[in-house]
Amino acid sequence: MTTEYTGGSDPKRIMELLWGAPERVRRGPKPRLSVDQIVAVATEIADAEGLxxxxMRRVAERLGVTAMSLYTYVPGKAELLDLMLDRVCAETAKPExxxxxxxxxxxxxxxxxxxxYLRHPWLLHVATNRxxxxxxxxxxxxxxxxxxEGTGLTxxxxxxxxxxVNDYVHGAVRxxxxxxxxxxxxxxxxxxxxxxxxxxxxxxxDADRFPVASRVGTAAGTEYAAALDPARAFEFGLARILDGIAVLISRGAPD
Structure with missing residues (x-):
């Protein structure tokens, strides 16, 4: 699947949309839609069918409006993608x-x-270098x-x-x-x-030709009742990553 890139939107307009700058003055009837509605529908489409x-046309169809009318709210797909990404970032729990x-x-x-990532698989195909x-x-x-914070790391x-940690999750969740x-x-x-x-x-x-693969593969297959257990592999790898960070912190985080 083609990778999408964030940061390709109009800088001024996306900052207005992300940070809630005052709506532009509109003449005529009250707007039928909100940016939040548009982003929510776009996210639903991406969740179900991918990026x-x-x-813009597909989102407009779901909302029962013309594609051209969406551009009065969101300038284009680049801005829409940026808004979608920021919106789903609000979902992660942040207990103090x-x-x-x-x-x-x-x-x-x-x-x-x-x-x-499991809720929004399309995130795997969004590069956030910008x-x-x-x-x-x-x-x-x-x-x-x-x-x-406060661990002694710079x-x-x-x-x-x-x-x-985030790179590890990105790879493991695939x-x-x-x-x-x-x-x-x-x-x-x-x-x-x-x-x-x-x-x-x-x-x-021939099990005798590949004795280690045969032994370990049989044990793993019996344990997982499948070729692999992604959730278990994720937890195992995460624990080892944290073990490594613990060593870094205990040594005063040398280069």
């Missing part, structure tokens, strides 16, 4: 009191981000940084730790999303796929 299905110190706080950040500087995204970044190290999408897209469950493949594999597979 490839998203267009999290028992367990920095580790529990970072764990919460990672799990909330994991859940956000981030949307909206209130919800900045609030989320501030909360993530405060997870490691400001740059705090940013790098948060980036590392297999979870694929596990959800594959049965739907292929029309075949994992059990059906395996029942069809297993007899054929038995004819060619």
């Amino acid at each position: 490839a299905a998203l267009s 009191d999290v028992p367990g110190g920095w580790r529990a706080r970072l764990q919460l950040v990672a799990r909330e981000t994991w859940a956000l 981030p949307v500087l909206g209130p919800n995204l900045i609030a989320r970044y501030d909360y993530e940084l405060r997870a490691v 400001d740059i190290e705090m940013d790098l730790v948060v980036t590392m 297999s979870a999303l694929a596990a959800v999408a594959l049965p739907r897209d292929s029309g075949k469950t994992d059990d059906e796929w395996w029942e069809e493949l297993a007899p054929l594999l038995d004819k060619v597979y």
Whole structure:
């Protein structure tokens, strides 16, 4: 799927839309729609069908208006995407009191981000190298940084730790999303796929040739009742990431 990029919108207009600048004076009847309504419908379309299905025309159809009328609210798809991203960033929980110190706080950040991707799979296809500087995204970044505030890390190290955790989640969640999408897209469950493949594999597979793969693969397959367990792999990897951060903090965060 094609990657979409944030930051391609008109700077002045997107800042007005993100930060709630006063509405432009309109002549005539009261507007039928709000920007929030438009962004909510666009998000629903992307959630259900992906970013490839998203267009100003499609959103207009869902709202029962003409595509041209949407442009009086949102200048184009670039601005719409930026607004969508900032909107979903508001969904992550940001409790102030999290028992367990920095580790529990970072764990919460990672799990909330994991859940956000599962709700909005299109986020995997949005590159944020030029981030949307909206209130919800900045609030989320501030909360993530405060997870490691006071640990002795420098400001740059705090940013790098948060980036590392988010990059890990971004990569780990792909297999979870694929596990959800594959049965739907292929029309075949994992059990059906395996029942069809297993007899054929038995004819060619030599366990003595691949003893470690055979032993570990059998143990894993029995444990997971599948080829992999994305949620379990995510938690295991997250724990190891946090272990590494603990070493960094205990050593005074050397370069």
